Amino acid sequence: MRPTVSDKPQTSDSRFPQRGLNPQRTVLDNGVTLLVKQTTTTPAVAINLAMRAGSACDPAGAEGTTWLLSRVIDRGTANRSAAEIAEELDSRGITLNITVTRHLFSLVCTCLAEDFEPVLSLLGDIVMSPVLPEPEIATRKGEVVTAIRQDEDNPAVRASETLMALLYPDGHPYGRRTKGSIEIVEALTRADLQRQHAARFAPGELTAVLVGDVDRTRAKEMAARVFGGWRTPPPSSTPLPPVRPATVRRRVVIPMMNKSQADIAYGFTTITRRDPDYYAFWLMNNVFGQYALGGRLGDNIRERQGMAYYVSSALDANVAEGPLVVRAGVSPANVDRAVASIDEEVTSLFAGGATQKELDDSRRYLIGSIPRALETNAAIANFLQTEEFFELGLDYDARLPDLLGAVTLDEVNAAARRALDPDRATVVIAGPYEDKQGG
Amino acid sequence: MRATTLDNGLKVLIQEEHTAPLASVWCWYKVGSKDERPGLTGVSHWVEHMNFKGTENIPRDQVKGIIEQYGGSWNGYTWIDQTTYLETATRDALDRMLFIESERMARCLYHPDDCESERTVIISELQGGENDPDQFLDQELTATAFKAHPYRHPTIGWLPDLQSMTRDDLYGYYRRYYVPNNATLVIVGDVDTDEALKRVERHFGAIQPGPEPERIRTIEPEQTGERRLRIQKPGTTTYLKVAYHAPSATDPQFVPLLVLDAVLTGAKGLNLWSSFRLPPPQRSARLYRALVERGLASSVSGSLLPTAQPFLYTLSATATDGTPALAVGEAMFEELDRVRRDGISEAELVKAKSQLRARLVFDNDSVTNIAHQLGYFETIASADLFTALSARIAAATVEEAGAAAEAVFRPSNRTLGWFEPLEIRSAKSEVRSLKSEV
Numbered sequence: 076m077r078p079t080v081s082d083k084p085q086t087s088d089s090r091f092p093q094r095g096l097n098p099q100r101t102v103l104d105n106g107v108t109l110l111v112k113q114t115t116t117t118p119a120v121a122i123n124l125a126m127r128a129g130s131a132c133d134p135a136g137a138e139g140t141t142w143l144l145s146r147v148i149d150r151g152t153a154n155r156s157a158a159e160i161a162e163e164l165d166s167r168g169i170t171l172n173i174t175v176t177r178h179l180f181s182l183v184c185t186c187l188a189e190d191f192e193p194v195l196s197l198l199g200d201i202v203m204s205p206v207l208p209e210p211e212i213a214t215r216k217g218e219v220v221t222a223i224r225q226d227e228d229n230p231a232v233r234a235s236e237t238l239m240a241l242l243y244p245d246g247h248p249y250g251r252r253t254k255g256s257i258e259i260v261e262a263l264t265r266a267d268l269q270r271q272h273a274a275r276f277a278p279g280e281l282t283a284v285l286v287g288d289v290d291r292t293r294a295k296e297m298a299a300r301v302f303g304g305w306r307t308p309p310p311s312s313t314p315l316p317p318v319r320p321a322t323v324r325r326r327v328v329i330p331m332m333n334k335s336q337a338d339i340a341y342g343f344t345t346i347t348r349r350d351p352d353y354y355a356f357w358l359m360n361n362v363f364g365q366y367a368l369g370g371r372l373g374d375n376i377r378e379r380q381g382m383a384y385y386v387s388s389a390l391d392a393n394v395a396e397g398p399l400v401v402r403a404g405v406s407p408a409n410v411d412r413a414v415a416s417i418d419e420e421v422t423s424l425f426a427g428g429a430t431q432k433e434l435d436d437s438r439r440y441l442i443g444s445i446p447r448a449l450e451t452n453a454a455i456a457n458f459l460q461t462e463e464f465f466e467l468g469l470d471y472d473a474r475l476p477d478l479l480g481a482v483t484l485d486e487v488n489a490a491a492r493r494a495l496d497p498d499r500a501t502v503v504i505a506g507p508y509e510d511k512q513g514g
Numbered sequence: 515m516r517a518t519t520l521d522n523g524l525k526v527l528i529q530e531e532h533t534a535p536l537a538s539v540w541c542w543y544k545v546g547s548k549d550e551r552p553g554l555t556g557v558s559h560w561v562e563h564m565n566f567k568g569t570e571n572i573p574r575d576q577v578k579g580i581i582e583q584y585g586g587s588w589n590g591y592t593w594i595d596q597t598t599y600l601e602t603a604t605r606d607a608l609d610r611m612l613f614i615e616s617e618r619m620a621r622c623l624y625h626p627d628d629c630e631s632e633r634t635v636i637i638s639e640l641q642g643g644e645n646d647p648d649q650f651l652d653q654e655l656t657a658t659a660f661k662a663h664p665y666r667h668p669t670i671g672w673l674p675d676l677q678s679m680t681r682d683d684l685y686g687y688y689r690r691y692y693v694p695n696n697a698t699l700v701i702v703g704d705v706d707t708d709e710a711l712k713r714v715e716r717h718f719g720a721i722q723p724g725p726e727p728e729r730i731r732t733i734e735p736e737q738t739g740e741r742r743l744r745i746q747k748p749g750t751t752t753y754l755k756v757a758y759h760a761p762s763a764t765d766p767q768f769v770p771l772l773v774l775d776a777v778l779t780g781a782k783g784l785n786l787w788s789s790f791r792l793p794p795p796q797r798s799a800r801l802y803r804a805l806v807e808r809g810l811a812s813s814v815s816g817s818l819l820p821t822a823q824p825f826l827y828t829l830s831a832t833a834t835d836g837t838p839a840l841a842v843g844e845a846m847f848e849e850l851d852r853v854r855r856d857g858i859s860e861a862e863l864v865k866a867k868s869q870l871r872a873r874l875v876f877d878n879d880s881v882t883n884i885a886h887q888l889g890y891f892e893t894i895a896s897a898d899l900f901t902a903l904s905a906r907i908a909a910a911t912v913e914e915a916g917a918a919a920e921a922v923f924r925p926s927n928r929t930l931g932w933f934e935p936l937e938i939r940s941a942k943s944e945v946r947s948l949k950s951e952v
Contacts, residue, residue, distance in 0.1 A: 116533045117879050161797030166865050168781060168872025170795045185792075187872055214809050217834045221751065221812035224835050228750040228938070230645055333748035333938055336641035367578035374578075381631030384639035404642045406634070436579060443585020443604060450534050451879045506645075 095473035096449065098284075098459055099291050106279030106309075107302045110459045111294045112286045114452055118188045120287030121452035124198060125460050128275035129178040131248035131394075132313055137267065139255015141275075143212070143219055144268045145173045145180060150211035153204040155197070157211060163197050171198075175253055178394055179464065180275075185453055188288040192297055195285075199301035202276065207268050219260050226254070233329050234340035234505040235400070241325060241501045242344050242398055247316050249395060277307045282463045286456040318396040320344050321499045329505040337410050337506025341417050342400035345494050348392040348465045354478050355486035356390055356399075356494065361437040362429045362487070363420065363495075364388025364401060371420050372401060380416065382409045399494055407507045414504070418497045425495040428488035442476045515888065516707050517897065520715065522723045523695025527888050527897055528710050529702045531881050537703030538602040538881040539611040541618065542889040545691035546595045547669040548823070549730060556671015557679060557687050559592040560636055564684055565599070565692075566590070567628045569617035574625075580610055588614075593786065594665055595822040596893040597691075602882045605704040609713055615699065616717035619692050629681040637677075640670045647933045648753045648830070651745060655931040656826065658743045659757045663734035665825055693724030698892045702885035734759070734824065741929040749935030752833035754842050756850075757929045758922050760827035763820035764895045769906045770918035771818055771827060773866045777858050777915070778849070779816035779829070781869035783877035784903070786819060787886040792876065795869055804849045805831055810842050822894040827922060839932035847925075854923040857916030870907045 098112040130141045149171060150157040164171055167190045172183045182202065186194040226232040236252055243250030254260070283302065285294045321343070346356055364372040369387040376386045386403035405413040449455050449472065462471045515529040546558050568574035581588045586603025599618060601611040643649045653668045660666035670676075699718070701710050737759055761767040775781070780796025783789030794815070796802045805811035811831040818827045833842045858866075878884050891900035 117875055119875055119879070158798070165780065165795045165798040166868060168795055168869035168876075170780075170793050172793070185876055187875060214807065217809050218806070218812040221832060221834045224750040225832070228647070228935075331938075335644040336638060338645075367582055377635060379631070381634040382638065384635055384642055404638060404645075406638055406641060409634075436582065440582040440585055443583065444587070445585065446535055446604060447585060447587065447602060450536060450881070453879075 095470055096455060096459070098469060099295070100469055101295055103278070103299055103303050105303065105305055106277070107298070107305070108282040108463060109295060109298050110282065110284045110463060111291050112455055112459065113289060113291050114286060114455070115288050116452065118288050119185050119452060120188055120191045120285060120289050121185045121456040122183070122195060122198060123284040123456035123460055124182045124202060125282050125284070125464070126180045126202065126276055127178060127280040128180040129176050130251065130253045131177045131315065132271070132275050133248070133251065134271075135246060137255070137259060137263070138251040139219070139253070139260050140263060140267055140271050141175050141180060142254045143215065143260060143263055144271055145175045146215040146219060147207050147211050147268060148205045148272070149173065149201045150215070151206045151208045152200045153206060154200055157208065160197065160201070163193070167194065169194060177249060181460075183453070191289050191294075195297055196301050202281070203305050205272060207265055207272070209265055212265055212268065216260055216263070219254060220257050223254050223257050223260070230331050230334050230336070230338040230505040231402070231404070233331070234338040234503045235402070237327055237329060237505070238340040238342050238400060238501060238503045239398065241327065241503070242321070242342060243318065245316070247318070249393075249397070273307075275310050277309050278302065278305045279309050282460060284456045284459045284463070286452040286459070315395045318344050321501055324498050324500055324502070326502045327504070328508060328510040329503065330507070330509045331505055332507050334507045336404050337407050337504055337508045339403045339405065339410065339413060339417070340400055340503045341414070341500055342398050343494055343496070343500065344396045345390060345399045346392050346396055347394065348397070350392065352486065352490055352493075353392055355482045355490040356392060358434060358437050358441070358479065358482050359424070359429065359487045359490040359494070360388055360390040360399060361441060362433045363424055363491070366433075366437050366440060371424065372417065375420055376403060376413060376416050380412070382406070382413050382416070410504055410508050414502060418500070421495045421497050421500065424491045425497070428491060429484065431484050434482070434484050434487055438479050438482070441479055445472065445475060515897070518711060520694065520719060522719070522721055523693075524718050524721075525698040525892065526711065526714050527698065527700045527892060528705070528707045529884065529888065530705060530707055531702055531884060532704050534881070535605050535704050536602060536881050537605040537608050537611070537701065537705050538600065538885040539608070539615060540598055540600045540700045540885045540889045541615040542596055542598045542698040542700065542893045543691055544595070544696050544893055545597050545727070546593050547667060548594050548664045549691070549727070550664060550667070551730070553675055554679060554683055554687070555667045555675045556636070556669070557683060558597055559669050559671065560632065560676070560679065561684055561688050562590050562592045562597050563632050563636060564624055564629065564688070565618050565622050567625070567632070568623050570621040570623070572614065572617055574623070580614060581607060584610070593669055594825065596890070598889060598893070600882065600885070608701070608705055608710065612713050612717045616721065619694065619697065619718070620721045622688060624681060624685045624688065626681050629684055633676065636670070637673070640673060640676065643670060647747065647749050647751065647935070648832070651753050651755055651931055651933045652828070652830075654743060654745060655755050655757050655828070655929055658741050658931065659737075659759065659826055659929040660734055662732050663823070664730055664732065665734070665823070690724070691727050693727070694718060694721050695723040696727055698889055700885045700889040700892075702888070703881040737927050739926050743929065743931040745931070745933045746936055747933070748938045749933065750938070751835070751935055752837065752839045753830070753933040754833060754839045755828055755830045755931050756843070756846060757826040757828045758927050759824055760818060760922060762822060762824050763891070763899060765824070767918045767921060768820070769910050770914040771922060772870065772907070773863065773910050773915050774853065774858065774919055775816045775818045775827065776866035776869050777862045778853065779814055781866060781873050782817070783873040784820055785877040785883055785887055786890060788883050789873070789877055800849050800853070801829065801846060804845050805842060808845065809834055810837050810845055820891065820894055839934060843930055843932070850923045854919045857919060858912055860912055863910070863912050863915065867907055867910070871904065874904060
C-alpha cells in the first residue's frame with residue numbers, strides 16, 4: 076500500500092479564527108509611533124525600537140558612522156554610566172541587540188514581563204540621551220576594525236559586498252559597506268557621532284513595537300511616559316539616488332587562495348517594496364531559489380549535481396529597487412559549472428517561465444507558513460516593524476493570504492522576465508579560484 | 515508531558531501546547547559522531563543527509579512538498595551524541611509528519627547515485643567550515659584535547675574518510691542505529707495526546723526493534739598536563755581558544771559550571787537549536803571586562819553544552835587587530851586563576867541565576883524549541899533532566915561553583931590553541947565587463 080503524500084491540508088480552524096494580529100497603533104504628540112500587541116504565550120515581552128536612521132544616512136565619504144554609533148550608543152547616557160547600563164541589562168538576563176540596516180537603526184531585546192517597565196525606560200534613555208564617552212569610542216573602534224579585518228578574510232562577505240558595490244555604484248547607499256573602511260572608522264570623532272545622532276534621531280523617526288505579556292494600556296502609558304517628552308526637530312530628508320539596472324554582464328573574481336571553498340554572489344537589481352508587482356516577485360523568487368531546499372537552484376545545483384552545501388536566492392525589495400541575489404558555496408573545481416548552472420536556471424525561468432504547479436506550491440507554502448512566522452513575540456514585533464515601515468496597514472497579516480492568492484502565473488512570469496537575464500547578471504566569485512577566462 | 519514506550523521500544527513524548535495552531539515533531543536517534551570508528555568518521559552526519567532522499571513509499575521527487583503544502587519547515591542535524599529530524603507545520607500536518615518519520619526510520623533507499631552526489635555536498639560543507647579560521651581552530655583544538663575518546667573527531671568527519679566511505683558503510687550504519695528501540699519521538703503543539711498517540715502507534719507500531727546498538731566504550735584518560743597548539747595560516751585575524759575537560763550533563767558539577775560560565779562570559783541558553791541566535795548578556799561578565807573592555811579582544815564567549823559523556827568547556831576570544839594571542843591568553847588565565855582561587859561572590863551567583871532563569875524562558879518560546887529540549891535531553895540522559903534544570907539552577911551555591919572552578923580550571927586540564935594569521939599574498943581582483951560569455 077502506498078500512503079498518499081498529497082493530502083489536502085485543512086486550513087480552517089474554529090479555535091484560531093482569522094482575526095489577525097490586530098495591533099494597537101498610537102502616535103504620540105511628538106510623533107513617536109507605538110504598536111502594541113498583547114500575547115500570553117510566554118511571561119516575556121519583546122521590545123523592538125526602530126529609528127529611521129540606518130546606514131543610508133551616513134554622510135558621504137563617512138560610511139560606517141552609523142555603525143560605530145550603534146556600537147557606542149548604549150555605553151553611557153546622561154543618567155547612567157556604561158557600567159550601570161551593563162549591570163541593569165545583565166542582572167535581568169537581557170541581551171540588547173543593536174542592528175543597523177540600510178534604513179533602520181534598531182534596538183531589540185526580550186525581557187521577562189516583570190522587567191518590562193525598567194527595561195523600556197533604560198532603552199528610552201539610550202535612544203534619547205547617549206553621551207558617547209571618548210574611551211568607549213576608542214574601545215569600540217578597536218572592535219570594529221577587527222570585524223572589518225575578519226570580513227576581509229571572509230569569502231562570503233567579500234563576494235556579497237563586492238556584488239552590492241557593483242549593483243549600486245557611485246556611492247549609492249546600498250552599495251556601501253555598513254561598517255565602512257578601517258581608514259574612515261579610525262578617523263571618526265566623538266563630534267561626528269554626536270552630529271549623526273543629533274541629525275537623525277528624532278521622535279517622528281521612531282517606531283516602538285511592544286509584543287508580549289503586558290497589558291496594552293499599561294504598555295502604552297509606559298511608552299508615553301518614556302518618550303512623550305522628547306522634542307527634537309525632524310531630520311532633513313535623504314533622497315536616494317536612482318538605481319540603474321545593469322546593461323551588460325559583469326564578472327569579478329576575488330582570488331583568496333588561503334581558502335578551501337569559493338563563494339559565488341550573482342545578482343540583479345529589482346523593484347521597490349511598494350511596487351504593486353512585489354507579490355509576483357516574491358512568488359517568483361520562491362520558485363527560483365527558495366521553495367523547500369533552494370527552489371529550482373537547489374534542485375539543480377545541490378540535489379542533482381551535488382555541487383554545493385548551500386545555494387539559494389534572496390529578494391530584498393526595499394525603499395529603492397533592492398537586489399535579488401543568488402548565493403552558493405562551491406568547491407573551487409566546480410565554480411565554472413556552478414555559475415553555468417545558475418545561468419541555466421536564470422535562462423529557463425526568464426525564457427520559459429514557471430509552471431502553474433510551481434506557483435501553486437510556493438503560494439500554498441507561503442500562506443501556510445504565516446502562523447509559524449508569527450509564533451514568537453520577537454517574530455511578531457519584527458513583522459509589525461516591517462508593516463509600519465512600508466505602510467502596509469494594520470491588517471496586513473490578515474490580507475497577506477489574499478495578496479499572494481491573487482497573483483497569476485502570467486504575473487510571475489512577467490516578474491521573471493523583468494528581473495532575470497543572464498546577459499545582465501553581475502557575478503562575483505571570492506575564494507581559492509583564479510580567472511581562467513583570460514581576463 | 516506524557517511519556518510512553520511502544521512495544522518495539524520507541525519512546526514517545528507528547529506535550530500539548532495550545533498557543534498557536536502548530537505542531538512540531540522531532541525524531542531523535544541515539545547516534546552521533548561519538549559512535550563512529552576510525553575510517554568512518556562523518557558517517558552519522560552523511561547518513562542524516564541520505565535520510566532526506568526518498569523512501570520506499572515517498573518517491574525521491576516527492577520528498578519536497580509534503581510538509582511545504584502545510585506551510586511547514588523541516589530540517590535535521592547531527593552532533594556528537596545524537597541525530598535528529600524535525601518538522602514544524604500547522605497541526606493538521608501531524609499525520610504527514612509522523613508518516614515521514616516512520617518512513618525515515620525504516621525504509622530509506624540509499625540509491626548509489628544519491629550517495630555519490632551527497633559525498634560532494636558534504637565535502638562542500640566541510641570546506642565551507644574550513645573557510646572560517648575560528649571553526650578550523652575549534653576542530654583542531656578538540657582533536658588535541660581528546661586523545662582517546664571519539665569526541666575527538668569532528669562531526670563532519672575527516673576528509674579522507676569522506677572520500678573513501680562506501681554506500682554499504684552508510685547503509686549498514688543506518689540499519690544498525692535506526693531502530694525504534696534507539697529512538698525518541700517528540701510531539702509538541704496544538705494536538706490531543708490520546709489521538710496523537712494512536713497515530714504514532716499506527717505509523718510506528720509495526721516497525722521491528724533491532725539489537726541494542728553496539729557502543730564504543732572508550733573513556734578519556736585524565737589529562738596530566740597542559741597541551742598547546744598553534745596554527746599558522748594566511749589570514750587577517752588572531753583567534754584563541756582554551757578547552758577544559760568538563761562534566762557531562764548528569765554530573766552534579768554540571769550546573770555549578772554553568773553558573774561559573776555565566777559569571778565568566780554571560781549565560782547562554784541550553785538549546786543547541788536556538789540559543790546561539792541570541793548572544794549572552796555579558797557586559798558585566800568577568801572575562802568580558804578583562805578582555806573586551808581592556809581592548810585585548812573584540813569578543814569573548816564560553817561554551818558548555820549538555821552532553822552524554824564528559825566533553826569540553828571551551829572559551830574563545832578574537833584578538834583585536836595587532837594584539838598577540840598570548841597576551842589574550844595570559845589575561846584569560848589570570849581571571850581563571852582568580853576564580854579558582856577565590857570562587858564567586860553571592861551577588862554574582864544571584865545574577866547568574868537570574869540570567870539562566872530568563873534564558874530558560876526565552877528558549878521555550880515556540881513549539882519547535884520546546885520539542886527540541888525534551889528530545890535533546892532524553893537522548894543524552896532523560897527528559898526529566900531538562901524539567902529538573904530550573905530547580906537545580908535555583909539550588910546552586912557559591913561553594914559548589916567554587917568547587918567546580920577548583921576541579922575544572924586546573925592548568926593540567928586545559929588545552930590552549932591559537933590561530934596566528936600569516937600575511938596574505940593577495941592576487942589582484944579582476945573586474946571584467948562582458949556582453950556575454952560561455
